[in-house]
Amino acid sequence: MSRIAIPDGSPFGPDNLPYGVFSTKDGSRRVGVRVGDTVADLSLLLLDPVFAAPTLNPFMAQGPRRWAEARERVRSAIEGPVPKQALHPLQEVRLHMPFQVGDYVDFYASEHHAANLGRLFRPGQDPLMPNWRHLPVGYHGRSGTVVASGTGVIRPCGQRKDPAEAAPTFGPSRRLDIEAELGFVVGAGSVLGERIGVDDFADHVFGAVLVNDWSARDLQAWEYVPLGPHLGKSFATSVSPWVVPLAALEHARVPLPGQIPAPLPYLRGAEDWGLDVDLEVEWNGERVSRPPYREMYWSPAQMLAHLTVNGASTRTGDLFASGTVSGPAKHQRGAFIELTWGGSEPVTVKGEERTFLEDGDTVAITATAPGPGGSRIGFGEVAGTVLPAVES
Amino acid sequence: MSRIAIPDGSPFGPDNLPYGVFSTKDGSRRVGVRVGDTVADLSLLLLDPVFAAPTLNPFMAQGPRRWAEARERVRSAIEGPVPKQALHPLQEVRLHMPFQVGDYVDFYASEHHAANLGRLFRPGQDPLMPNWRHLPVGYHGRSGTVVASGTGVIRPCGQRKDPAEAAPTFGPSRRLDIEAELGFVVGAGSVLGERIGVDDFADHVFGAVLVNDWSARDLQAWEYVPLGPHLGKSFATSVSPWVVPLAALEHARVPLPGQIPAPLPYLRGAEDWGLDVDLEVEWNGERVSRPPYREMYWSPAQMLAHLTVNGASTRTGDLFASGTVSGPAKHQRGAFIELTWGGSEPVTVKGEERTFLEDGDTVAITATAPGPGGSRIGFGEVAGTVLPAVES
Numbered sequence: 001m002s003r004i005a006i007p008d009g010s011p012f013g014p015d016n017l018p019y020g021v022f023s024t025k026d027g028s029r030r031v032g033v034r035v036g037d038t039v040a041d042l043s044l045l046l047l048d049p050v051f052a053a054p055t056l057n058p059f060m061a062q063g064p065r066r067w068a069e070a071r072e073r074v075r076s077a078i079e080g081p082v083p084k085q086a087l088h089p090l091q092e093v094r095l096h097m098p099f100q101v102g103d104y105v106d107f108y109a110s111e112h113h114a115a116n117l118g119r120l121f122r123p124g125q126d127p128l129m130p131n132w133r134h135l136p137v138g139y140h141g142r143s144g145t146v147v148a149s150g151t152g153v154i155r156p157c158g159q160r161k162d163p164a165e166a167a168p169t170f171g172p173s174r175r176l177d178i179e180a181e182l183g184f185v186v187g188a189g190s191v192l193g194e195r196i197g198v199d200d201f202a203d204h205v206f207g208a209v210l211v212n213d214w215s216a217r218d219l220q221a222w223e224y225v226p227l228g229p230h231l232g233k234s235f236a237t238s239v240s241p242w243v244v245p246l247a248a249l250e251h252a253r254v255p256l257p258g259q260i261p262a263p264l265p266y267l268r269g270a271e272d273w274g275l276d277v278d279l280e281v282e283w284n285g286e287r288v289s290r291p292p293y294r295e296m297y298w299s300p301a302q303m304l305a306h307l308t309v310n311g312a313s314t315r316t317g318d319l320f321a322s323g324t325v326s327g328p329a330k331h332q333r334g335a336f337i338e339l340t341w342g343g344s345e346p347v348t349v350k351g352e353e354r355t356f357l358e359d360g361d362t363v364a365i366t367a368t369a370p371g372p373g374g375s376r377i378g379f380g381e382v383a384g385t386v387l388p389a390v391e392s
Numbered sequence: 393m394s395r396i397a398i399p400d401g402s403p404f405g406p407d408n409l410p411y412g413v414f415s416t417k418d419g420s421r422r423v424g425v426r427v428g429d430t431v432a433d434l435s436l437l438l439l440d441p442v443f444a445a446p447t448l449n450p451f452m453a454q455g456p457r458r459w460a461e462a463r464e465r466v467r468s469a470i471e472g473p474v475p476k477q478a479l480h481p482l483q484e485v486r487l488h489m490p491f492q493v494g495d496y497v498d499f500y501a502s503e504h505h506a507a508n509l510g511r512l513f514r515p516g517q518d519p520l521m522p523n524w525r526h527l528p529v530g531y532h533g534r535s536g537t538v539v540a541s542g543t544g545v546i547r548p549c550g551q552r553k554d555p556a557e558a559a560p561t562f563g564p565s566r567r568l569d570i571e572a573e574l575g576f577v578v579g580a581g582s583v584l585g586e587r588i589g590v591d592d593f594a595d596h597v598f599g600a601v602l603v604n605d606w607s608a609r610d611l612q613a614w615e616y617v618p619l620g621p622h623l624g625k626s627f628a629t630s631v632s633p634w635v636v637p638l639a640a641l642e643h644a645r646v647p648l649p650g651q652i653p654a655p656l657p658y659l660r661g662a663e664d665w666g667l668d669v670d671l672e673v674e675w676n677g678e679r680v681s682r683p684p685y686r687e688m689y690w691s692p693a694q695m696l697a698h699l700t701v702n703g704a705s706t707r708t709g710d711l712f713a714s715g716t717v718s719g720p721a722k723h724q725r726g727a728f729i730e731l732t733w734g735g736s737e738p739v740t741v742k743g744e745e746r747t748f749l750e751d752g753d754t755v756a757i758t759a760t761a762p763g764p765g766g767s768r769i770g771f772g773e774v775a776g777t778v779l780p781a782v783e784s
Contacts, residue, residue: 103536108619121618129617134560135551139619140532140626144495144707145584154585156702159527159656168526170656192537192628193546193782219702225521226513227500227531228620231702234532236584264551264562310548310611310623311782315536390585390703 001081006036011378015371017074018242018380019056019207022093029054029096034242034380035078037090044086045077046070056099056243060187060206061316067187067206071247095241097148098209099185102315104146104237105307106181106213106323107138109298113326116338121221133261136298136306138320141213142234146319149240149382153214155359155389156235160218172389173216175343176357179324180281180291180334180365183211184300185243186318193311198269201301202246204314208300210240210279210365210382211321217337217356239319240365240382248377252276252369254294263302266309273299277369277379279325281334283349284362291325291334293367359388393473398428403770407763409466410634410772411448411599414485421446421488426634426772427470429482436478437469438462448491448635452579452598453708459579459598463639487633489540490601491577494707496538496629497699498573498605498715499530501690505718508730513613525653528690528698530712533605534626538711541632541774545606547751547781548627552610564781565608567735568749571716572673572683572726572757575603576692577635578710585703590661593693594638596706600692602632602671602757602774603713609729609748631711632757632774640769644668644761646686655694658701665691669761669771671717673726675741676754683717683726685759751780 006013012034022032022039031051032039042051048070050059059070108114111128114137118127131137155176161168187206190196196204213233220232254274262268277293303320324334333339336356340346343355357363364383368376398405404426414424414431423443424431434443440462442451451462500506503520506529510519523529547568553560579598582588588596605625612624646666654660669685695712716726725731728748732738735747749755756775760768 103534105622118618131551131553131560131614131617134553135615137615137619137622139622140534142495142532142704143535144710145704147584151584154703158702159523161523161526167653168523168656170658192539192543195782216702222523223527223529224618224620225523226510226616226620227529228616228618230497230529230531231698231704234699234704235702261559264560266562306623307626310550310608310627311546312534312537312623312626318536390587 002084002087003081004035004038004040004078004087010036011368011376012036013375014075014078015375016244016248016377017071018244019098020241020243021055021096021098023096024088024093031056031059033074039088039090039093040078040082041086041088044083046073057316060099063188064203067245068247071245095148098241098243100317101143101146102318104141104143105138105320106141107136107298107303107320108323109136109296109303110324110326111297112295112328113324113334113338116326116333120337120342134263136303138303139228141237145234146237146239149238149384151238151384152387153236153384154387156216156219156231157389157391158216158219158231159222161222168222173218175217176386177215177217177336178363179213179215180279181211181213181321181323181325182277182293183209183239183319183321185209186314187316189315190308190313192313194308196304196308198267198301198305199271201273201304205246205304207243207245208249209243210367210379212238212363212365212382212384213321214238238382238384240380242380244377244379249275249369251371252377256299257295257297259297266305267302269301273301275369277367279334279365279367282364286349288347288349289331289333289339291332292327293325295327296322296325357386359386361386394476394479395473396427396430396432396470396479402428403760403768404428405767406467406470407767408636408640408769409463410636411490412633412635413447413488413490415488416480416485423448423451425466431480431482431485432470432474433478433480436475438465449708452491455580456595459637460639463637487540490633490635492709493535493538494710496533496535497530497712498533499528499690499695499713500715501528501688501695502716502718503689504687504720505716505726505730508718508725512729512734526655528695530695531620533629537626538629538631541630541776543630543776544779545628545776546779548608548611548623549781549783550608550611550623551614553614560614565610567609568778569607569609569728570755571605571607572671573603573605573713573715573717574669574685575601575631575711575713577601578706579708581707581710582700582705584705586700588696588700590659590693590697591663593665593696597638597696599635599637600641601635602759602771604630604755604757604774604776605713606630630774630776632772634772636769636771641667641761643763644769648691649687649689651689658697659694661693665693667761669759671726671757671759674756678741680739680741681723681725681731683724684719685717687719688714688717749778751778753778
């Protein structure tokens with residue numbers, strides 16, 4: 001038996017307890033919880049076969065009462081001595097995609113991001129579309145290319161056309177970008193015809209992850225009318241390995257900055273689902289942005305209520321993400337196209353002037369949120385390195 | 393032992409042999425093949441456990457050589473006497489969703505449809521966007537709401553805004569529509585970074601189904617800028633129960649009508665993947681349209697080549713659909729918004745003037761294609777009935 005040591009000030013203390021899927025050299029994938037810099041094997045700690053599964057889906061499908069009960073059991077278990085074979089130093093395990101993705105929807109919930117992209121993609125027009133303040137605009141992304149943090153991101157090829165060119169050309173993207181986002185994972189789904197009300201959010205959503213929605217801006221700009229982004233986004237979307245349970249974000253819940261005009265009744269709720277999460281974006285190890293999630297216009301509860309108001313069903317493992325998190329200040333922008341204003345205002349990264357991503361670049365997004373008693377709740381990181389295009 | 397009787401002129405003769413998933417009163421879901429009006433249970437006919445699965449996915453994942461071999465074995469088996477317990481009259485079985493959908497992408501490959509919708513959604517502007525003749529425009533739809541033919545379609549609620557209104561209102565869609573499409577099912581997938589060339593289509597695509605992409609035009613018109621359709625489409629997409637193998641469509645392959653300008657090299661191939669499939673749309677039992685698939689501008693091989701040219705991976709069960717099939721003539725339009733010109737030119741259905749769908753309406757889409765020796769290859773039908781909105 002052994003006690004888990006938690007470093008002072010760790011954002012992975014007993015008030016966080018995020019879930020992930022890991023493997024060791026000699027074992028198959030199974031569910032673990034992160035405590036400090038230790039991964040506790042839940043299949044051994046709680047002796048429950050649902051945690052011997054290679055994804056979180058079977059556990060998430062059990063619903064919110066079970067999530068609360070398991071959280072309590074984990075919290076008790078880690079206080080006392082624990083069987084030694086259930087514990088692994090973080091650096092000795094391999095972390096995997098924590099859940100199998102059902103559908104993936106990406107929203108566009110930051111007013112600052114939407115307005116910046118409007119100015120860049122549609123200069124001279126009203127930066128926000130007329131619908132933007134009435135509904136959380138979103139679209140379906142490719143769930144089959146949602147990948148675990150650490151997966152290499154191959155530079156995509158595709159059609160690009162500068163306004164000055166007469167016809168599109170084919171080749172590797174020249175404007176490869178990131179989008180720093182929070183993603184929300186549906187645990188308990190809903191059937192066709194059922195709506196999930198804004199105040200029923202926590203009955204359905206299991207937790208949150210960090211998302212990097214890699215974006216090829218040149219492909220996107222050419223292809224996106226009138227049916228939205230496709231190949232500019234579908235080549236890879238990375239998620240962090242630890243799913244932070246909603247219960248760990250209780251102290252991060254804040255009111256939204258304000259919605260004018262008031263949204264339609266189905267988007268109004270009694271509970272606050274703004275989230276005071278601080279993101280950080282590191283480009284080759286240098287911090288270039290600090291996007292504040294608390295500035296988001298639409299809450300994740302509104303996103304889910306909107307997504308299902310037409311009767312669309314949801315499934316365990318559905319992922320919906322916020323869209324780029326950008327604050328009002330320049331250093332709070334969560335995409336490089338905004339940070340460098342379409343490439344016209346380079347940023348300095350490790351002494352070099354940079355605009356879009358180059359082969360070999362690594363981007364890591366991290367985040368923390370307030371926990372009880374001045375503690376912090378960590379999300380860990382979502383990271384990826386750009387690999388050269390495959391040209392043949 | 394028993395012989396299978398095939399009615400004269402049946403479009404389900406030995407040159408078709410489409411695969412589906414069925415159950416009987418006393419049995420679980422398993423894979424069958426349709427021969428005339430009989431369903432042959434392949435788990436008994438070929439004594440292969442892959443056909444005892446509740447979806448076609450395990451069989452489809454085995455790849456094209458195995459598909460060809462199984463087709464030969466089925467063709468031989470149905471010539472001779474067959475164990476009686478392997479055969480079920482079609483009207484005594486229940487047909488299910490034939491495959492588990494991975495990602496669902498919907499294209500926009502009919503020039504006539506795209507131009508008609510451009511005129512209706514963006515009057516006064518060029519009906520085709522500048523990108524339309526350069527790439528097959530498409531977007532991801534909701535795979536979790538792809539349903540089997542026969543599933544009731546609940547009228548979706550959502551935000552609508554007429555141009556004359558100052559703000560959007562909430563309520564049931566007033567412009568519920570259909571889109572008659574062909575869908576293509578990926579059997580053998582591809583990994584991240586791999587491209588599927590236009591001439592490798594048949595190595596990856598298992599077969600084709602009919603698709604009805606139910607569409608709420610009022611929701612769609614308000615929400616779709618700038619990220620594309622979402623709730624206007626995500627409430628239900630119906631597919632036909634029989635997956636027609638690509639091999640059964642050999643005699644339907646024709647050149648495309650013509651592409652000007654010539655597409656970029658990655659969209660050019662040596663093989664013809666235009667398809668001479670005749671669709672029919674019945675509204676409450678009255679035929680209102682005959683969309684000709686042979687008029688489509690982009691081929692399904694081009695759609696798949698485009699979808700993967702950025703390195704996006706594909707999975708067994710991925711579904712990609714053509715978008716509405718519309719020909720140049722009015723009676724060849726595959727969506728009611730085109731057929732009735734935005735509701736301004738009603739059609740007569742069973743003696744009544746009709747524009748968009750009313751509660752209780754049933755739409756059935758059927759199709760056939762040429763087979764060898766003057767025979768026809770049947771797709772069966774995709775049907776659905778509109779159920780009233782759930783307003784609470």
